[in-house]
Amino acid sequence: MSRKKFPASPVGKGGVDRDIELAERLADAAGAIIRPAFRADWKDERKIDASPVTDIDRAAEAAMRAIIETDRPDDGIIGEEYGTLNENAGRQWVLDPIDGTISFMAGRPIFGTLVALMQDGWPVLGIIDQPIAGERWVGAIGRPTTFNGQPAKARSCAALDSAVLATSSPHYFGASEAEGYMALASAVGGNAKQAMIIYGGDCYNYGLLASGHLDIVCEAGLSLYDYAALVPVVEGAGGTMSDWQGNPLDAQSDGTVIALGDPARLEDVLEAMG
Structure with missing residues (x-):
């Protein structure tokens, strides 16, 4: 890529x-x-x-x-x-x-x-x-x-099915975005009752990811002021941030965001989201 x-x-x-x-x-x-x-x-x-x-x-x-x-x-x-x-x-x-x-x-x-x-x-x-x-x-x-x-140090994650996923709210996704998110949630949890998924938290989730407490944060519809500060924090802790196509985030990004504590899981996340 x-x-x-x-x-x-x-x-x-x-x-x-x-x-x-x-x-x-x-x-x-x-x-x-x-x-x-x-x-x-x-x-x-x-x-x-x-x-x-x-x-x-x-x-x-x-x-x-x-x-x-x-x-x-x-x-x-x-x-x-x-x-x-x-x-x-x-x-x-x-x-x-x-x-x-x-x-x-x-x-x-x-x-x-x-x-x-x-x-x-x-x-x-x-x-x-x-x-x-x-x-x-x-x-x-x-x-x-x-x-x-x-x-601060993000943690490694061996596979999606053992990851902890966070998002502020599923209600913030549009119809097509919700489909991609739910596909990722399924890959993380399989059975929804067993999934390690956290709702709520906004920017706080990205700090927790940078400190090794979460593995994935997935969001959409963000503005520049929502994500610009998060990128150096996550990446300086050993993680990575991208849009839903895997591109790094800049001022022209489309507002879709994936944050990963373990950059090795990026291809897995993109594949799961379709």
């Missing part, structure tokens, strides 16, 4: 360390707004696509954008709540202040803040931050992923 090439490492003034430092500051700023509001008071409404958004989502993204606009005014920003700034910039920060807003609203601490840095359309740095549990995964191309400052 021919795979597209991406930059070997992030490129930025001051280097990777400064980019990681900034990304962690962004996650810290979002967390400072999210934590006091968790299981407390917030306002919500429905967006044009009928998905929920809270005033906390918007405040957290605004705080992150203010830092970028001050510290890196030439960089671009792509945010879920406030759109794109400097869209032609080679370096773009991709922000999802609360990935898993429904979980946040329900008081379930399995949502996360996502911060990514894209270089020429490729994700080169990513953070998954769970501000309630105090859990943070940091990944950068060319460096090992860390979980709360310690190395």
